[in-house]
Amino acid sequence: MKVRILVSLKNSVLDPQGQAVKNALLTLGYDSVKDVRQGKVFELELEGISHDDAERIIPEISDKVLANPIIEKFSWQILEKD
Amino acid sequence: MKVRILVSLKNSVLDPQGQAVKNALLTLGYDSVKDVRQGKVFELELEGISHDDAERIIPEISDKVLANPIIEKFSWQILEKD
Amino acid sequence: MIDRKIIEEHNLTLDEYEKIVELIGREPNITELGIFSLMWSEHCSYKSSIVHLRQLPVKGKNVIQGPGENAGIIDIGDGLAVVFKIESHNHPSFIEPYQGAATGVGGILRDIFTMGARPIVLQDSLRFGPLSTSKNKSIMEGVVSGISGYGNSIGIPTVGGDVYFNDCYSLNPLVNVFALGIVEKEKIFYAKAEGTGNPVLYVGAKTGRDGIHGATMASAEFGEDSEHKRPNVQVGDPFMEKLLLEACLEVMANELIVGIQDMGAAGLTCSTTEMAAKSGTSLDINLDLVPQREEGMTPYEMMLSESQERMLIVAKKDRVEEVKQIFSKWDLDAVVIGHVGEGGRLKVSFGGKTVVDLPVDAIVNLCPVYERESKVPSYLESAKQLEPLPLPEDYNQTFFKLLSSPTLAEKEWVRRQYDHMVRVNTVFHPGADAPVIRIKNTKKALALTLDGNSLYTYLDPKTGGKIAVAEACRNLACAGARPVGVTNCLNFGNPEKPEIMWQFKETIQGIAQACRIFDIPVTGGNVSFYNDTEGVSIYPTPVLGVVGLVEDISEVTGPGFKDEEEILILLGENKEELGASEYVKTIHQKQKGIPPQIDLKQEKRIQEFCLEIISSGLVESAHDVSEGGLACCLAESSFLSSKNIGLKVDLQDEMRSDALLFGETQSRIVITSKHQNHQKILNLAKDRQIKATAIGKTGGDRIIIDQNGQKLLDVPVDDALKAWREAIPDIFAIK
Amino acid sequence: MKFGVVIFPGSNCDYDTLYVLKDVLKQKTLFLWHKEHDLKNVDCVILPGGFSYGDYLRSGSIAAFSPLMQEVKEFALKGGLVLGICNGFQVLLELGLLPGAMLRNKNLKFLCQFVHLRVENEATPFTNKAKKSQVLRIPIAHYDGNFFSPPDKIHEIKKNNQVVFRYSDAKGQLSEDANVNGSLESIAGLRNKEGNVMGMMPHPERASEVLLGSEDGRIIFDSIIHWLGNRGG
Ligand SMILES: Nc1ncnc2c1ncn2[C@@H]1O[C@H](COP(=O)(O)OP(=O)(O)O)[C@@H](O)[C@H]1O
Numbered sequence A, B: 001m002k003v004r005i006l007v008s009l010k011n012s013v014l015d016p017q018g019q020a021v022k023n024a025l026l027t028l029g030y031d032s033v034k035d036v037r038q039g040k041v042f043e044l045e046l047e048g049i050s051h052d053d054a055e056r057i058i059p060e061i062s063d064k065v066l067a068n069p070i071i072e073k074f075s076w077q078i079l080e081k082d
Numbered sequence C: 001m002i003d004r005k006i007i008e009e010h011n012l013t014l015d016e017y018e019k020i021v022e023l024i025g026r027e028p029n030i031t032e033l034g035i036f037s038l039m040w041s042e043h044c045s046y047k048s049s050i051v052h053l054r055q056l057p058v059k060g061k062n063v064i065q066g067p068g069e070n071a072g073i074i075d076i077g078d079g080l081a082v083v084f085k086i087e088s089h090n091h092p093s094f095i096e097p098y099q100g101a102a103t104g105v106g107g108i109l110r111d112i113f114t115m116g117a118r119p120i121v122l123q124d125s126l127r128f129g130p131l132s133t134s135k136n137k138s139i140m141e142g143v144v145s146g147i148s149g150y151g152n153s154i155g156i157p158t159v160g161g162d163v164y165f166n167d168c169y170s171l172n173p174l175v176n177v178f179a180l181g182i183v184e185k186e187k188i189f190y191a192k193a194e195g196t197g198n199p200v201l202y203v204g205a206k207t208g209r210d211g212i213h214g215a216t217m218a219s220a221e222f223g224e225d226s227e228h229k230r231p232n233v234q235v236g237d238p239f240m241e242k243l244l245l246e247a248c249l250e251v252m253a254n255e256l257i258v259g260i261q262d263m264g265a266a267g268l269t270c271s272t273t274e275m276a277a278k279s280g281t282s283l284d285i286n287l288d289l290v291p292q293r294e295e296g297m298t299p300y301e302m303m304l305s306e307s308q309e310r311m312l313i314v315a316k317k318d319r320v321e322e323v324k325q326i327f328s329k330w331d332l333d334a335v336v337i338g339h340v341g342e343g344g345r346l347k348v349s350f351g352g353k354t355v356v357d358l359p360v361d362a363i364v365n366l367c368p369v370y371e372r373e374s375k376v377p378s379y380l381e382s383a384k385q386l387e388p389l390p391l392p393e394d395y396n397q398t399f400f401k402l403l404s405s406p407t408l409a410e411k412e413w414v415r416r417q418y419d420h421m422v423r424v425n426t427v428f429h430p431g432a433d434a435p436v437i438r439i440k441n442t443k444k445a446l447a448l449t450l451d452g453n454s455l456y457t458y459l460d461p462k463t464g465g466k467i468a469v470a471e472a473c474r475n476l477a478c479a480g481a482r483p484v485g486v487t488n489c490l491n492f493g494n495p496e497k498p499e500i501m502w503q504f505k506e507t508i509q510g511i512a513q514a515c516r517i518f519d520i521p522v523t524g525g526n527v528s529f530y531n532d533t534e535g536v537s538i539y540p541t542p543v544l545g546v547v548g549l550v551e552d553i554s555e556v557t558g559p560g561f562k563d564e565e566e567i568l569i570l571l572g573e574n575k576e577e578l579g580a581s582e583y584v585k586t587i588h589q590k591q592k593g594i595p596p597q598i599d600l601k602q603e604k605r606i607q608e609f610c611l612e613i614i615s616s617g618l619v620e621s622a623h624d625v626s627e628g629g630l631a632c633c634l635a636e637s638s639f640l641s642s643k644n645i646g647l648k649v650d651l652q653d654e655m656r657s658d659a660l661l662f663g664e665t666q667s668r669i670v671i672t673s674k675h676q677n678h679q680k681i682l683n684l685a686k687d688r689q690i691k692a693t694a695i696g697k698t699g700g701d702r703i704i705i706d707q708n709g710q711k712l713l714d715v716p717v718d719d720a721l722k723a724w725r726e727a728i729p730d731i732f733a734i735k
Numbered sequence D: 001m002k003f004g005v006v007i008f009p010g011s012n013c014d015y016d017t018l019y020v021l022k023d024v025l026k027q028k029t030l031f032l033w034h035k036e037h038d039l040k041n042v043d044c045v046i047l048p049g050g051f052s053y054g055d056y057l058r059s060g061s062i063a064a065f066s067p068l069m070q071e072v073k074e075f076a077l078k079g080g081l082v083l084g085i086c087n088g089f090q091v092l093l094e095l096g097l098l099p100g101a102m103l104r105n106k107n108l109k110f111l112c113q114f115v116h117l118r119v120e121n122e123a124t125p126f127t128n129k130a131k132k133s134q135v136l137r138i139p140i141a142h143y144d145g146n147f148f149s150p151p152d153k154i155h156e157i158k159k160n161n162q163v164v165f166r167y168s169d170a171k172g173q174l175s176e177d178a179n180v181n182g183s184l185e186s187i188a189g190l191r192n193k194e195g196n197v198m199g200m201m202p203h204p205e206r207a208s209e210v211l212l213g214s215e216d217g218r219i220i221f222d223s224i225i226h227w228l229g230n231r232g233g
């Protein structure tokens, strides 16, 4: 099973990396860019696990390991079932 | 318009970050994890731009600024239309 | 079948191919051809440079290992030796600045720790195009963060280096990285594959299809479209390398292995053949056992892969389990992939079949060697003619402009991205001519420097070569250190062009002469040819890395003024030499003229004198005069003093005022002394027949320079400091 | 009295910390290995700087899960002294022994330089040899040292007097310029509520010899030695 997890800074936390990208794009003349936020994406390949178990452990992994809940939020989706 | 762009290392390229995450997850006992790849996600807010123009500049931005096509690939989707 | 096209794609000539057939007595298969193409590439074989490199002096009483191993080794007493080397990573850094530079750091570090030495410092020598374009800015940003990313993570301080800017590097930046390690003299390791039956182990990262043909890529010119067609670039993994470093040093300390070699450029091919060739043995390896990151890799791909962070080890037969245990402690696999045999061959099997069976001597030692044609470049005649220049109208403004030119400006923007303090050895002297590293548990310290002004070399390669050595040693002398060994990285264009070959030959002659006069052995180095893009070659760029030894760390001297009312003494002589100067380049926008000339014997005597008065405790600060001339030298000593002490100088020379202030005449050092000591210094100088002149005093908050009582320069230190310090950060500031 | 310096894979200030404690300050000091469960009866655990596990996920995050850290956590909860330096501070945050999180430096660059620190709380086992508002000169070297905490939590941190150091100028004044990495309220060092655990981004072990530019870092080690000495005697 293939799973994608997106982790990004909470909206209340300043994202200087996103700002830097935004500035770079504006400098290059892409003035339609109003805002940029940068985050991380994890693509996990899971094996030998039921759909229900996956639904349980993915948020667990995300909350415990992949994201730091003080500053980050996450979302996930299953890309491919077995 | 809200756009999401995913950038990740090409499959043939070593991904030390993904490896480190995978090892951490295995150590914690999540043995269903067979592989992890880590990438970046950018969420752009575009304004005053037609759908067609967006379809043109998003891959351009991705190729030129957000990803280095030598080692990275990207994909994108429009999350919200204006 | 091997046809002409395949041969050409492997960057081999038809003659070379025929020689291969003759040497092995048959046609090679594709994997074997790949092996030859790597090992006979310019990068690995030195086929165009080796005849000229032989001019370099390599002997000396303290040399433990000269050229020919992964790195050179010099005895520094107390049972210790230093192991050092420089390496280029130019092409990869252009394609992928971050990873290119990062893997450059990783590669040179492996060269050091394969010899049993713990790396303790890094330096980097960087050349970029002008920062007026966003492309050049992003290359510089990427390269600096790549070096920082790798070096900081692995925990080896990047303590120094240099950065120059010139148009000729816009499409071909240079990234040269120097590393030095320290080892107990009795515990040095070599790339040996001895002992029939001893197992060959593969350790570190898995093999992927990384940078296949990287070594041949570094040996070919880039065309216009190469930015898109270029092959894979490797991604570095400093964490893996840190584990590898610790584990390798641990197996060495436990005397479990016979020999070890890193797999860098040319990977498995280079490490197996070189180890076998050095020991006159055979290696039998089975590719099925090689840890692989990707599926379906062919023997060709595995033999040519340049995946980073890998090592090949020949272990003692009965100690394999202990080796494996140590690697496993560091979470690394060590896999036996073959063994040592007799007969001088490399035998590789895959899927039960023999896919390579070649004589290693042919691969490693019998590559054809070329004495390529050379010719005086056509540009030279006119480039040496510097037309008469107008004198500046306002010296203060000219001075500010120079101080803020990126080549002269403060490089703290770079330096502070590097962890330069980890390992707690870096002696505190910010911005010093030569960073100083203490050696724990001894009174000694090392001083290091990298140097090379390519504009000089472009206009007069031989003089440029001499000056590169002389200036590096002068930097050491200012710190109070004596040079003990040299390594060098020679960055040039396409050697098949006779004009490039001429630059190369001349430069080496200059370097060789200087090393002889300074009596310092060259213990190794690196040649990077084919630094041309779209037919344009870089200026010939030798980068000299000189290692100096300070016998007593309490004598180390820095460039910053210590106090007010100190006497400023100029050692050496002012001459009217403006050609090739940063002043002419920045202010008059000309890269022309005859570079400053150098009398090496005179230079040596001045350096000896500087060392003598430093060790007699007569000197408060010392700084050499280089790019930007006397005015910039004096200003820097003010900027680098903790209280930004000003100065007032009156120069009594009859010459063009711009040449006096900004000319780059060689063999000059400005020192300061306490008032009560200065006469002693002047008298001593007289005895030694050194020209030494008291030119003024430190103090106040202005930089004031007169010529025969006539005011030339008069600016507040604060304003000058601002121009110097903020130039580079301003360029990179997010606006 | 005995110090333990933890080695994670990727630690790189482990030897520096050991060197200062053992060779400069003449303290009994040993290494603790991340895979073990044994704290070897040390009186103070130091988590050194570096890039534990490459810091590939978030700085300090993977180290927080290591076997030894579970023991360190227990040790800390029982009142044992724990000092986290740089990466060690990040590990303590990830482990939840200290409140908050680290963001990338505000200029998005690694920063290695001397900074000035104002001592905000001198009544801790780690600062008892310093005076309130004393200014220390100690280097930093990090990429992710931009301290962050949600508003409600920062209120609590201050109320409990948990801020130990703030980035300041040489005179002890706070300013945006002096706060080089952009930390919330210029916070450079924090303790837990109970006071036995402290994290700091600057490296005191790099400022313990005049030769290297400053001796101010010794105050931190000397304070610990003093505190442990009193407790023991
Ligand atoms: N410019 C040079 N001056 C002196 N020795 C050199 C120079 N360039 C290369 N060498 C020496 O030639 C030998 C072969 O170098 P090389 O094959 O590049 O080793 P590596 O692959 O480890 O870089 C090395 O010992 C190196 O030090």
Ligand SMILES: [Mg+2]
Pocket (backbone or CB within 6 Å): C070, C111, C262, C264
């Ligand atoms: Mg090598």
